[in-house]
Amino acid sequence: MINEKERALKAIKDEILGLVSSPLYKERIKNKYFPVIGEGNHSAWIMFIGEAPGENEAKTGRPFCGRAGKVLDELLVSAGIERKDVYVTNIVKDRPPGNRDPLPDEIEIYAPFLDRQIEIIKPKVIATLGRFSMQYVMSRYGLEFELDSISKLHGKVFTTDKFKVAPLYHPAAAIYNQHLLDTLKEDFKVLKNL
Secondary structure, eight states, X not given: OOOHHHHHHHHHHHHHHTOTTSTTHHHXXXXXXXXXXXXXXXXXXXXEEESSOOHHHHHHTOTTOSHHHXXXXXXXXXXXXXGGGSEEEESSOSOOGGGOOOOHHHHHHHHHHHHHHHHHHOOSEEEEESHHHHHHHHHHTTOGGGOOOHHHHTTOOEEOSSOEEEEEOXXXXXXXXXXXXXHHHHHHHHHHHO
């Protein structure tokens, strides 16, 4: 039997599947990609929000299933958090061409879906993965006065009236910069304590 949260999340998925107004929709069709809506526990205490799907994610429709996903899984294990207990998604639900950063108009189109996912899941903690999700979540939920570079904010915890926000480096950063893996592991310990 489908519950209310599943019904609401399915409605988001259906809307994104038919989102022909998105500038990324043509890319999705041309490349036979899937939108990446999110996955995990619909009552998760923590929600991880990345930026946009990579190629592996777009091919499977699953968030963080490529190399960055392996790093995320390793980080979760290091903090004693099981992936089945969390919800993982991105701001932008379709893959930008060439794995480029999401553009402001793309974030604007997809962000309302993320807002609805947050409202449905009601996490106690949001861990942003990368600067785009950090900037969006902190600006959207009243922390714009705290904004700074991710190199200054990673591993800190901020409180909104709805949840705590923990900005983190994107796991992909550790693929290209190995010493960031240790930093990320330290930052994930903060999550464990929440």
